[in-house]
Amino acid sequence: xxxLILVGGYGTRLRPLTLNRPKPxxxxxxxxxxxxxxxxxxxxGVNHIILAVSYLSDMLEQALKAQxxxxxxxxxxxxxxxxLGTAGPLALAKKLLKExxxxxxxxxxxxxxxxxxxxxxxxxxxxxxxxxxxxTKVEEPSKYGVVIYDKTGRIERFVEKPQEFVSNKINAGLYxxxxxxxxxxxxxxxxxxxxxxxxxxxDGELFAFELKGYWMDVGQPKDFLTGMCxxxxxxxxxxxxxxxxxxxxxxxxxxxxxAKIGKNCRIGPNVxxxxxxxxxxxxxIKRSTVLKGTTCKSHSWIESAIIGWKCTIGQWxxxxxxxxxxxxxxxxxxxxxxxxxxxxxxxxxxxxxxxQIIM
Amino acid sequence: MLKxxxxxxxxxxxxxxxxxxxxxxxxxxxxxxxxMVYHHIEACSRVPDIKEILLTGFYQPTxxxxxxxxxxxxxxxxxxxxxxxxxxxxxAGGLYHFRDQILSGNPESFFVFNVDVCCDFPLxxxxxxxxxLPVNVKFTMLATQATKQQSVNYGCLVEDEETxxxxxxxxxxxTFVSSTINCGTYLFTPEIFQDIGxxxxxxxxxxxxxxxxxxxxxxxxxRLEQDILSPLAGTGKLFVYxxxxxxxxxxxxGSAIYANRHYLxxxxxxxPERLAENCDGGPKIIGDxxxxxxxxxDHTATLGPNVxxxxxxxxxPGVRVRESMVLQGARLEDHCxxxxxxxxxxxxxxxxSRVEGTPCDPNPxxxxxKIEGDTLxxxxxxxxxxxxxxxxxxxxxxxxxxxxxxxxxxxxxSDSVKNQILL
Numbered sequence: 016x017x018x019l020i021l022v023g024g025y026g027t028r029l030r031p032l033t034l035n036r037p038k039p040x041x042x043x044x045x046x047x048x049x050x051x052x053x054x055x056x057x058x059x060g061v062n063h064i065i066l067a068v069s070y071l072s073d074m075l076e077q078a079l080k081a082q083x084x085x086x087x088x089x090x091x092x093x094x095x096x097x098x099l100g101t102a103g104p105l106a107l108a109k110k111l112l113k114e115x116x117x118x119x120x121x122x123x124x125x126x127x128x129x130x131x132x133x134x135x136x137x138x139x140x141x142x143x144x145x146x147x148x149x150x151t152k153v154e155e156p157s158k159y160g161v162v163i164y165d166k167t168g169r170i171e172r173f174v175e176k177p178q179e180f181v182s183n184k185i186n187a188g189l190y191x192x193x194x195x196x197x198x199x200x201x202x203x204x205x206x207x208x209x210x211x212x213x214x215x216x217x218d219g220e221l222f223a224f225e226l227k228g229y230w231m232d233v234g235q236p237k238d239f240l241t242g243m244c245x246x247x248x249x250x251x252x253x254x255x256x257x258x259x260x261x262x263x264x265x266x267x268x269x270x271x272x273x274a275k276i277g278k279n280c281r282i283g284p285n286v287x288x289x290x291x292x293x294x295x296x297x298x299x300i301k302r303s304t305v306l307k308g309t310t311c312k313s314h315s316w317i318e319s320a321i322i323g324w325k326c327t328i329g330q331w332x333x334x335x336x337x338x339x340x341x342x343x344x345x346x347x348x349x350x351x352x353x354x355x356x357x358x359x360x361x362x363x364x365x366x367x368x369x370x371q372i373i374m
Numbered sequence: 375m376l377k378x379x380x381x382x383x384x385x386x387x388x389x390x391x392x393x394x395x396x397x398x399x400x401x402x403x404x405x406x407x408x409x410m411v412y413h414h415i416e417a418c419s420r421v422p423d424i425k426e427i428l429l430t431g432f433y434q435p436t437x438x439x440x441x442x443x444x445x446x447x448x449x450x451x452x453x454x455x456x457x458x459x460x461x462x463x464x465x466a467g468g469l470y471h472f473r474d475q476i477l478s479g480n481p482e483s484f485f486v487f488n489v490d491v492c493c494d495f496p497l498x499x500x501x502x503x504x505x506x507l508p509v510n511v512k513f514t515m516l517a518t519q520a521t522k523q524q525s526v527n528y529g530c531l532v533e534d535e536e537t538x539x540x541x542x543x544x545x546x547x548x549t550f551v552s553s554t555i556n557c558g559t560y561l562f563t564p565e566i567f568q569d570i571g572x573x574x575x576x577x578x579x580x581x582x583x584x585x586x587x588x589x590x591x592x593x594x595x596x597r598l599e600q601d602i603l604s605p606l607a608g609t610g611k612l613f614v615y616x617x618x619x620x621x622x623x624x625x626x627x628g629s630a631i632y633a634n635r636h637y638l639x640x641x642x643x644x645x646p647e648r649l650a651e652n653c654d655g656g657p658k659i660i661g662d663x664x665x666x667x668x669x670x671x672d673h674t675a676t677l678g679p680n681v682x683x684x685x686x687x688x689x690x691p692g693v694r695v696r697e698s699m700v701l702q703g704a705r706l707e708d709h710c711x712x713x714x715x716x717x718x719x720x721x722x723x724x725x726x727s728r729v730e731g732t733p734c735d736p737n738p739x740x741x742x743x744k745i746e747g748d749t750l751x752x753x754x755x756x757x758x759x760x761x762x763x764x765x766x767x768x769x770x771x772x773x774x775x776x777x778x779x780x781x782x783x784x785x786x787x788s789d790s791v792k793n794q795i796l797l
Contacts, residue, residue: 279691297692299709299773314694314726316726318773331694333711349713351728351775366730368777
């Protein structure tokens with residue numbers, strides 16, 4: 016079975032992390048974001064994954080070659096010369112997707128959830144229609160595209176960012192389609208939500224699948240951290256042995272075995288510590304992700320931060336309010352960083368008292 | 375023989391020093407580990423001819439004040455008395471009111487100090503200069519340099535280069551007069567009381583003849599600078615001794631931190647034993663740091679530069695304190711960070727919390743630049759970032775930040791505070 020993952024663009028909302036690395040390779044829960052989806056797809060029986068990419072595709076290709084061998088699957092890059100939107104990439108990969116004449120998955124690469132791929136296949140087969148869209152319940156549906164469907168699951172219509180409450184179910188960005196859909200899409204920049212789905216709904220060919228469990232679009236820092244908290248809670252209920260325990264560990268914490276944590280620290284709740292990270296004595300980290308190779312020096316206090324690769328956080332630093340640090344950032348001792356977005360290879364010697372971008 | 379008079383003011387004065395002065399009279403506020411007025415007394419003790427020190431002001435004689443005077447008098451083995459004015463009599467009115475006590479024992483001259491002045495007082499040199507003047511009736515004023523812009527915030531004087539006489543004196547002029555400013559420290563011969571007496575009489579008479587000049591002040595109030603010294607300029611009796619040594623006023627909490635730094639530096643010269651040193655099993659010391667012997671400081675803490683740790687203060691493991699004063703009885707819990715702040719008496723800073731202010735130092739690029747007498751608020755109504763002050767008995771919970779704020783005594787804090795005054 017095949018799957019198409021819409022990797023697409025520059026990942027600008029996750030800058031500065033995505034300035035020198037494609038978004039799918041940014042580690043979420045100590046694993047590249049895309050690998051969460053790839054592994055779940057393989058487990059559901061997918062053996063060929065097509066990545067629709069337009070940015071840093073070489074880096075992505077190299078990183079995934081190793082996975083190809085390990086998981087014994089085929090990974091193909093479908094390279095967009097110009098951005099094709101959310102439907103165009105399907106047309107680009109038409110030949111591949113029509114092979115074998117079986118349903119295929121299409122995923123938005125920013126989605127983190129308890130992927131229901133096996134159940135999706137079953138439901139789609141039972142429905143016998145052109146498409147199945149996963150929907151999820153959210154607290155603030157007006158931020159997204161809302162999906163209206165009847166008791167049988169047949170989708171009636173979509174409402175983009177509704178001004179008044181119509182439903183709290185939104186499009187979760189995970190689909191399974193029959194190859195017939197490919198006749199509806201032309202090779203040009205096309206929005207699947209605005210141009211393809213409404214017609215399919217009118218034809219009664221589109222059905223909804225309600226997602227159970229957590230869901231998050233982790234394409235921007237605030238949601239990346241919220242998604243991380245949900246993911247760690249999910250790990251706690253499925254594979255709790257993966258989470259850290261011991262002195263100084265509070266709540267759900269994921270620590271790579273190669274990381275070192277000092278004495279009198281307080282790590283957690285909701286913290287991910289990557290490989291080769293050094294956390295010195297007396298450090299307090301909460302609700303944050305620390306990526307590979309970073310050092311957090313003693314007595315610092317970090318909350319709601321995404322700290323990039325190979326950074327150095329000085330002693331007695333206080334960091335809070337969704338600060339995001341790119342690769343190789345140095346924060347000198349005793350500084351205060353409040354909502355700072357700091358670009359890669361930058362060394363800062365002055366506090367950032369109010370949220371701002373440091374170039 | 376000589377005497378020294380220290381004008382210590384009263385509760386209605388020095389309001390810019392609140393909230394630190396809400397609980398303790400400003401003259402007793404500890405700078406570099408000792409009460410403000412202690413430094414003046416210590417400077418006087420180095421002049422062997424000074425045989426008595428008188429403090430004048432209109433504070434009620436609280437236990438703290440009485441005890442301080444007793445202890446300090448005993449320590450320096452010199453009689454110290456507090457003469458309480460019945461009402462605020464002004465900087466010259468108090469002197470005049472107590473002229474009999476001041477002149478008892480027939481001192482040939484007497485020093486007069488303003489208590490909110492922080493200085494490396496050159497008293498011996500000033501005395502020699504005063505003695506060398508070729509007249510018998512002489513009043514010497516200590517002066518220093520200021521920048522042209524800042525001079526108008528002080529008393530400005532014009533000096534005769536040859537005779538060192540003061541040719542002209544004006545307090546806080548509206549336009550530039552001179553960059554030589556009055557340090558608020560004087561050496562008078564007893565004849566000063568004649569000049570003050572004349573003004574006193576004039577004021578008393580004016581009350582009955584109508585046309586009292588001192589608008590808003592009582593008729594007994596006499597201001598030294600405006601009413602006495604200004605008219606004396608150019609009469610052959612008022613002289614100036616200039617110094618280039620460190621001088622600053624302590625009007626606001628921010629200037630207390632600045633004075634703290636300079637007094638700590640002076641300890642290097644006069645009292646090196648008061649400065650902490652790095653040693654095995656002790657905390658890490660950077661620059662000038664004063665730690666009171668009764669304080670307990672964990673060996674993993676890092677202190678300085680320019681830090682004062684007061685009586686019975688507890689500094690926990692992994693604490694960082696820089697450019698700050700921690701007053702008696704305060705507790706700094708594990709890993710917290712205190713920068714450019716004053717932590718008040720018996721306050722607590724919780725684990726990993728950050729108490730941070732913004733230094734308001736003089737411009738380091740301009741020689742003789744003084745600390746700005748900044749207003750509390752900017753023109754757009756926002757609080758001017760300055761030293762963070764925690765009043766007495768303030769409890770700061772763990773893991774929060776207090777930034778550029780003033781917290782009044784006994785206030786409970788539950789969340790981070792930035793750029794605010796917490797009443």
